[in-house]
Amino acid sequence: MTPADGGDRLAAYASRMRAARLPRGLHPVAWWLWALALATAASRTSNPLLLVLVLAVLGFVVTTRRTAAPWARAFHYYLVMALIVIAVRVVFRSVFASGITADDHILFRLPRVPTPEWYAGIQIGGPVSLEATLSAAVDGLRLACLLCCVGAANSLANPKRALKALPGALYELGVAVTVAMSVAPQLVESVQRVARARRLRAGRSRGLRAVRAVALPVLHDALDRSLRLAAAMDSRGYGRTGTATRASRQLTGVLLLTGMAGLCVGVYGLLDPGVPRPVGLGGLGGGVVLSVAGLAVGGRRVSRSRYRPDRWQWPELVVAGCGAVAAVVLTVGTGYDPAELNPDLYPLRWPTLPVLPTVAILVAALAAFAAPPPPRPRPAPVPAGARP
C-alpha cells in the first residue's frame, strides 16, 4: 500500500464522515432511543433541577432539529399537556389535603369540608402548605418530563420511516399504525384546505352551518383518501400471506401470544417485590425468547424490499449514545450521592444539583449537534406564470 493509497482511503473516509452530516432525516430509531433513554433518566429522579434540565435539553434539541413536517409541530401540544398534568397534580394535592406538619409554610387555607367519622381517613380542604404544593409540582414535573420525552421523539422522528424498521412479522400491524398515525395530520390539512376554499368563496356562515359546511367536505376528503390508500396498498400486495401455510401461521400466533403473556408475567414479577425474583426473571427471559422466535417465524412469510432504507451512520450512534449516557448515569447511581436524585422537601431547603447527573443530562443535548440538519422543505409548487 502506497502512502498515496492510504491518503486516498483517508480522504474517502473523511468524505463519508462529512456526507453523513449532510441535511437528511436522522434514523427514527436513533431519535426514539435517545428520547426513551432521557425518559428513563427522568423517571429515576425527582430532583426538580435535573427534571428542568431534561426539559431544557428536549426543548433545545427539538427546536434545532425538527423538520417542517406536520408531526414536527406536535411538541408544543405536549408542553401544554405537561403543564396541565402539573396543574392537575397540584390541585388534587391541595383539595385532598395530605396533612400539615408543625413546620410547614402555609400558603392559603381552603374551606374545610367536614367528613363523617367513618370517612375521616380522607380530608377535603384545609390549609395548603408550600411543601405539599412543591412536592405535588415536582411529582407532576416528572410525569410531564416523561410526556415531553415521548413528544420530542414524535416531533423528531418520521413515523412513517420508523415503521419501516419494524420486524416483518409485525408488518400488518405496522401498516394499520401508519394509516392511523397519518390520519390526524391529514385531517388538519383537510380542514385547512376546506377553510381556505371557503374564504376564497367568501363563505360567511357561522355556527352549526359552518360546521356542516366544513365537516362534509372533510369527511368526503377522508373517504376519498382512504379509498386511494386502499387501492395503492392493494396494488403493492399488502395483506397477502405469501407462502405461509396454515400450520406456520398458527405456530406464529401461539409463539407470539405465549411470549407476550410471559413478558407480562415477567414485568409484573420484577415490579412487585412480593413475587419471588426467579419468577420475574424467568418470565421475562422466556417471554423474550418466545417473542423473538415468533417474530422470526412470522417474518419468514413476508419478504419485503425496502426503497431507500435509512442507514445507521455515526450521527445515529452518537445521538443514541449520548442519550444512553444520561440513562446509565442516573440508573446506576455511582459517583454521586443517590439521595440527591430524590431530595426531601421536609424540611424545606434549596434543591441540590449533583454534578455527574447534570453533566450526563447536558451530554444528551449534544444530539442537537451530532444529528445532521433536517432536510430543507421543498417549496410549494408554483403555477406557471404566477412567478414574476
Place this chain on the structure above:
Amino acid sequence: MTRRILATLVAAVTVPAAAIVPVPAPASADPLPIGRCTTSSGVVLAVDFRSWGGPLLRSCGTTPTTGYELLNQGGWKTTGTQHDGPGFICRISHAGFDNGTPYPTPADEKCVLTPPASAYWSYWHADPGADTWQYSQLGAMSYQPKPGSVDLWIFGGTDIGGTRGGPTFSPDSVRAHNATPVTTAPPTGGAPAPTRAPAQPPVPGAPGTPPGGAQPTTGPTRSPAVDIGATASTRPPTGPPGTAPPTSGGTAPQTGPAVVDAVPTSASAPTERGSARPLLFTLGALAVFAIAGTALAARRRRHTADAWPE
C-alpha cells in the same frame, strides 16, 4: 412557534415558584418521661426497630394528640413519601437509636412512591385494657389515641385488614401498668429495681443495644432498672442521645421483645437551608438553551428563506 415553545417551557419551570409565608408552628404534644404514662393518662408509643437489630423503643406522650405528633416529639422524627406527603409514615427515627438514623434507610426504600404492602411501617392501637392489637383504620395524622392506650409501629408486611403479619407480642408487654404517675429521682447507682414480667432480656437477633448508636452501658446514667416507674429519662437534653438499657431478666420466661425506654430529647437543631446556587445555575442553563435554540432556529429559517426565495 419556537418562541411559543420556549415561553411554555419557561412557564412550566416558573409556575411552581411561590411566595414563602412562614406561620407560627402549632403547639405539639409534649414529650414525657415514661413514668408519666399511666393506665389512664398519656399515650405509650412503641416503635419496633428489631428489623435493623434495634430494640422495641418505647416512650410516653401527652393527650390529646395525633399519632403523627406523637411520632414527632421528644427525639422522634418521621419522613413521608414524595407522593403522599408527610402523612404517610415512611421512615421513623429516634435520637436514641443509631444516632437518629431514619429507618428504613434510603438504600432499602426511596420513599418517593408509596412503599409496597410487604415492607412498610404499619400502625397498631391497643385501647386501655385491650388484649389484642387493632390495625389502625386511620392515618397517623387523623388518629387521636385515647388516654392510657398504646400506639405501636412495626415494620414489615401486613394486609389492609390487619389479619396477617401483626405484632408477635401482646399489648401488655409495652403498656403502662402503674395507676398513678411515677416520678423518681435519677438513679444514682446500679441498684437493680424490680422488673416487669413481660420484659425479657435481649433475645438473639434482637439485641437491646443499637448498632453504632449510643451504648447504654457506657452512658452516664447507667440504670439497669427500668420498671415503668423507675426510669432513666432525667438526662439533660444536651447530653449524648441515648436509650436506657433494656429491662433486665424477668422472672416469667416467656418470649418477647426487648423493650427499651427512650429518653425524651429536645427538638433537634434547625437544619440548614442549603444554597440557592444550584437553582441559579439551572436557570442560567435554561437561558443558554433558550437563547441558543432561538438563534439556531432563526438562522435555519433565514437559510431556508435564502435557498427558496419567495
